[in-house]
Amino acid sequence: MxxxxxxxxxxxxxxxxxxxxxxxxxxxxxxxxxxxMRNEIVPAKNVRAVFWDPDKDHRCxxxxxxxxxxxxxxxxxxxxxxFRIGWSGDSSxxxxxxxxxxxxxxxxxKFDTWIVTEELADLDMQNRTIRQYNTLNKxxxxxxxxxxxxxxxxxxxxxxxxxxxxxxxxxxxxYQDAAYIEKMTGLKKADLSALEPxxxxxxxxxxxxxxxxxYRKFGNSSGKRNEFKR
Numbered sequence: 001m002x003x004x005x006x007x008x009x010x011x012x013x014x015x016x017x018x019x020x021x022x023x024x025x026x027x028x029x030x031x032x033x034x035x036x037m038r039n040e041i042v043p044a045k046n047v048r049a050v051f052w053d054p055d056k057d058h059r060c061x062x063x064x065x066x067x068x069x070x071x072x073x074x075x076x077x078x079x080x081x082x083f084r085i086g087w088s089g090d091s092s093x094x095x096x097x098x099x100x101x102x103x104x105x106x107x108x109x110k111f112d113t114w115i116v117t118e119e120l121a122d123l124d125m126q127n128r129t130i131r132q133y134n135t136l137n138k139x140x141x142x143x144x145x146x147x148x149x150x151x152x153x154x155x156x157x158x159x160x161x162x163x164x165x166x167x168x169x170x171x172x173x174x175y176q177d178a179a180y181i182e183k184m185t186g187l188k189k190a191d192l193s194a195l196e197p198x199x200x201x202x203x204x205x206x207x208x209x210x211x212x213x214x215y216r217k218f219g220n221s222s223g224k225r226n227e228f229k230r
Contacts, residue, residue, distance in 0.1 A: 011143040013109030020141050020166045025150040025200075026181075027171025032198040032213060033150040034058070034118065036169055039213045041148055042114050048076075049114035050103050051086030052096065057118055064089030070102060077106040086116075093130060096123055100132035107143035115140065117149040121156035129158050137164065155180050168203040169211065171195060 023041050027033045034057040042049060044059065050073070051058050061084060063069035069087055076083035087099050103115055115136060123130065129137075137147055137160070147165075151157050154177065162168055162184065170187060178189035187201055187208060202211040
């Protein structure tokens with residue numbers, strides 16, 4: 001496992017045939033962001049998954065000590081088995097950049113790696129995306145990376161996180177926020193404001209459709225590209 005993301009390090013087994021599978025989720029507090037990520041998007045087992053999860057919204061092995069986190073991640077990566085490892089320590093921009101570097105160091109084009117980030121607006125990337133995160137967002141695809149991020153304040157994250165994701169889930173918002181989303185996506189602000197918690201509009205392959213999830217403590221148990229027996 002590489003200790004940091006550098007200009008010269010490249011993850012192994014590049015596979016340019018892999019499609020963009022990045023997912024972005026936005027909804028106000030209580031709208032069901034983490035629920036839809038757990039229930040409908042990120043498999044609960046049989047996959048490799050790394051979490052930026054300061055509030056411990058996801059089921060995984062959480063760490064708040066860098067050495068312990070890196071040791072656990074390196075051991076899991078070397079074993080070539082499914083893992084769910086999350087960072088729940090310091091949530092500063094500097095720590096987020098370090099976390100992104102740790103993720104880059106375990107990517108491998110032979111395996112899917114789910115890269116889950118909670119509350120991206122808290123990282124103040126509206127005017128300038130953190131370089132390490134930008135690298136993951138733009139380049140992880142061909143190394144099996146599947147980016148899944150959420151925010152409750154869509155105005156405070158870079159627009160590219162929405163426009164460059166293969167699938168977008170938009171849930172309940174306050175009216176003033178819904179007006180901004182209408183300009184960006186074409187979804188009607190009245191429809192957004194009328195959404196109930198756990199209800200969304202989902203965009204996939206250029207089309208918006210209604211979607212919903214249920215409240216569950218933990219969700220989806222299906223893994224798709226399970227290659228750990230190689």
